[in-house]
Amino acid sequence: MSLYHETAALLTATGAPSGSIKSRIFGNKELKSPPAQVYALALESCKWSGVLKEVVENAQLLQTERKLTPALAILLVHDYLVNKSGIALPQTHGLRAAIERHKARLGSEFTRARLRRRCATVDELRAVVEAESRTGPVHPRWIRVNTIKSTVDDQLETTFKGFEIVPSVQDVISAPVGSKTLCLDGHVPNLIAASPGTDFTKTEAYKTGAIILQDKASCFPAYLLDPRPEDGDVIDACAAPGNKTTHLAAIIRGRDSTEQKIYAFEKDRNRAKTLDMMVKQAGSDSFTVIHRGQDFLKVDPGDKAYKKVTALLLDPSCSGSGIVGRDDLPDFHLPEGPVKASAGKGDKKAAPAGKTDRKRKREDNENKPPAVVVDDDGETTEFTSEKDLNARIEALASFQLTLLLRAFTFPHAKKITYSTCSVYAGENEHVVLKALSSEIAKNQGWRILARDRQIRGMQEWPVRGDVDACDGDETVAEACIRTYRDDGRGVMGFFVAGFVRGDDGSEVDAKDDEGPFVRDEEGRIIRDGEGIPTLKATGKKAVDLRELGEDGEEMHIGEGPESGVVDDEGPYVRDADGRIIRDAQGMPTLKPKGKKKKKQKQKKAKAASSGPATVDTEDAVDEWGGFED
Numbered sequence: 001m002s003l004y005h006e007t008a009a010l011l012t013a014t015g016a017p018s019g020s021i022k023s024r025i026f027g028n029k030e031l032k033s034p035p036a037q038v039y040a041l042a043l044e045s046c047k048w049s050g051v052l053k054e055v056v057e058n059a060q061l062l063q064t065e066r067k068l069t070p071a072l073a074i075l076l077v078h079d080y081l082v083n084k085s086g087i088a089l090p091q092t093h094g095l096r097a098a099i100e101r102h103k104a105r106l107g108s109e110f111t112r113a114r115l116r117r118r119c120a121t122v123d124e125l126r127a128v129v130e131a132e133s134r135t136g137p138v139h140p141r142w143i144r145v146n147t148i149k150s151t152v153d154d155q156l157e158t159t160f161k162g163f164e165i166v167p168s169v170q171d172v173i174s175a176p177v178g179s180k181t182l183c184l185d186g187h188v189p190n191l192i193a194a195s196p197g198t199d200f201t202k203t204e205a206y207k208t209g210a211i212i213l214q215d216k217a218s219c220f221p222a223y224l225l226d227p228r229p230e231d232g233d234v235i236d237a238c239a240a241p242g243n244k245t246t247h248l249a250a251i252i253r254g255r256d257s258t259e260q261k262i263y264a265f266e267k268d269r270n271r272a273k274t275l276d277m278m279v280k281q282a283g284s285d286s287f288t289v290i291h292r293g294q295d296f297l298k299v300d301p302g303d304k305a306y307k308k309v310t311a312l313l314l315d316p317s318c319s320g321s322g323i324v325g326r327d328d329l330p331d332f333h334l335p336e337g338p339v340k341a342s343a344g345k346g347d348k349k350a351a352p353a354g355k356t357d358r359k360r361k362r363e364d365n366e367n368k369p370p371a372v373v374v375d376d377d378g379e380t381t382e383f384t385s386e387k388d389l390n391a392r393i394e395a396l397a398s399f400q401l402t403l404l405l406r407a408f409t410f411p412h413a414k415k416i417t418y419s420t421c422s423v424y425a426g427e428n429e430h431v432v433l434k435a436l437s438s439e440i441a442k443n444q445g446w447r448i449l450a451r452d453r454q455i456r457g458m459q460e461w462p463v464r465g466d467v468d469a470c471d472g473d474e475t476v477a478e479a480c481i482r483t484y485r486d487d488g489r490g491v492m493g494f495f496v497a498g499f500v501r502g503d504d505g506s507e508v509d510a511k512d513d514e515g516p517f518v519r520d521e522e523g524r525i526i527r528d529g530e531g532i533p534t535l536k537a538t539g540k541k542a543v544d545l546r547e548l549g550e551d552g553e554e555m556h557i558g559e560g561p562e563s564g565v566v567d568d569e570g571p572y573v574r575d576a577d578g579r580i581i582r583d584a585q586g587m588p589t590l591k592p593k594g595k596k597k598k599k600q601k602q603k604k605a606k607a608a609s610s611g612p613a614t615v616d617t618e619d620a621v622d623e624w625g626g627f628e629d
């Protein structure tokens with residue numbers, strides 16, 4: 001059976017197939033075609049099926065080509081019109097010929113479908129299709145600028161040329177489809193959130209390792225670990241594919257440290273190859289030692305090779321429940337034709353039935369975490385019984401705790417971060433509590449890295465651990481950092497906690513990274529009764545952040561102490577050469593708020609009249625530095 005027949009059969013299977021389409025494809029031992037190819041064809045064709053249904057119907061394809069089923073028609077027309085490599089069949093193949101015989105008609109109907117959607121180009125249409133087919137929360141594209149190879153300024157002038165800088169992640173997410181917006185993250189230095197769906201994989205910067213596509217939450221562990229020159233060497237215990245290893249490397253080099261080494265362990269030899277490639281690509285191979293195929297549990301902490309190791313990053317395998325979508329395929333729209341969609345040979349299930357099933361399932365699960373785990377290679381398993389899921393989480397938690405306790409035994413270690421991309425307390429807060437109450441922790445003096453001792457951006461991240469899951473211990477819960485994939489902050493589900501021992505020298509001087517808001521003598525952000533902080537740059541409430549950058553060309557510096565410069569270069573302060581000025585942590589400084597447009601004034605008046613803390617205000621303030629201390 002061809003790729004097209006196999007994909008059509010999967011997409012139109014009868015009954016209520018169990019598991020996600022991904023697990024059905026990757027777990028299907030009968031498939032003759034490569035599963036990755038089947039999955040890509042299924043996913044992309046589903047996304048485009050709304051447009052292609054019109055094309056196939058208006059070109060009367062099914063009326064003329066009686067051998068084609070509605071599903072086959074969508075898949076083949078997808079590859080013919082949208083896939084850059086075309087139809088994956090020999091030129092003489094009957095199915096390919098059945099499409100290519102109609103190329104003029106299909107081409108003109110495709111153009112009509114594009115124009116009906118008011119898209120000037122196929123790329124614009126692609127952006128609309130992407131946006132319309134999203135099944136879960138909308139996330140920006142997160143890009144970490146690899147400061148070993150580039151700078152944010154250079155990237156803004158090259159890779160992001162033409163992008164409008166907006167003040168918050170919410171502005172990036174809510175910008176019109178097809179627009180090019182970005183914001184510089186307010187928590188993690190050198191991190192950019194760009195318009196959802198933008199493809200950076202073809203850019204020079206991506207190919208050369210100048211930028212790394214890495215979710216914001218995944219940047220938390222290395223940033224929280226905060227390796228400083230005085231810290232000595234660092235271990236990344238579970239390193240592949242290498243996002244956090246290369247982030248550690250960038251932080252180390254950013255502090256001009258030339259002595260520090262990173263020891264990266266990866267048990268799986270194949271995944272270690274990816275790690276190796278990524279470390280080379282990121283330009284950090286000269287000071288990263290990769291232990292390929294090495295189980296971290298078998299490393300001797302007393303080995304003299306690690307005598308300078310004082311910091312460890314532990315990001316072990318987990319349930320991956322923070323990265324899993326509940327419904328991984330958009331609806332598959334089938335064209336009407338002489339062969340009815342619900343009865344076509346090979347198209348055993350009509351689309352509406354699938355849609356209903358999925359919708360019902362989504363409603364049933366609305367308030368439950370997805371009972372799904374995804375392994376390190378991205379393969380998913382769905383658990384239908386709670387008992388099985390709990391057993392899996394317990395097994396993972398036990399392995400995670402063992403690794404963490406092993407990290408505690410490194411004789412010179414002073415700080416450790418523990419992280420997972422899981423939403424389950426069993427792998428997160430519970431592991432932290434068990435680790436803290438262990439004999440090893442007590443004997444070796446390990447304690448939680450309290451929130452007020454964390455590096456500024458992490459201190460200010462507002463979403464913290466679950467107090468109940470911490471047995472009511474509010475200090476531990478506050479110290480734990482969580483993220484949720486569907487809370488509007490545009491990040492995946494994640495968890496990270498830090499552990500320290502020894503004197504405060506190993507911890508951060510909380511005042512060294514002050515950020516954009518006015519603070520009291522103890523370094524706490526000063527807020528008014530509504531919890532809104534004041535911007536240092538303007539002396540005004542940060543509520544106005546929302547208004548900055550709404551209209552890039554109209555922004556001026558006209559008020560406040562640094563007034564007088566007319567500016568159209570976005571919301572951040574720049575030096576005489578036009579480069580954005582940042583503090584030691586790479587955080588940009590917001591310009592004083594300038595001339596406001598009438599509609600912005602109206603918006604502010606409306607917000608004021610509707611009482612304290614509108615949703616807009618909360619979003620803007622949270623993103624920029626934490627409502628909650």
Ligand SMILES: C[S@@+](CC[C@H](N)C(=O)[O-])C[C@H]1O[C@@H](n2cnc3c(N)ncnc32)[C@H](O)[C@@H]1O
Nearest residue numbers: 238240241242243244266267268295296315317
């Ligand atoms: C969640 S992934 C790590 C992701 C990585 N930190 C990153 O940011 O790119 C976990 C990795 O740990 C590896 N691993 C699991 N157990 C290990 C062990 N005992 N020793 C070393 N590596 C291990 C897995 O093979 C997997 O590649």
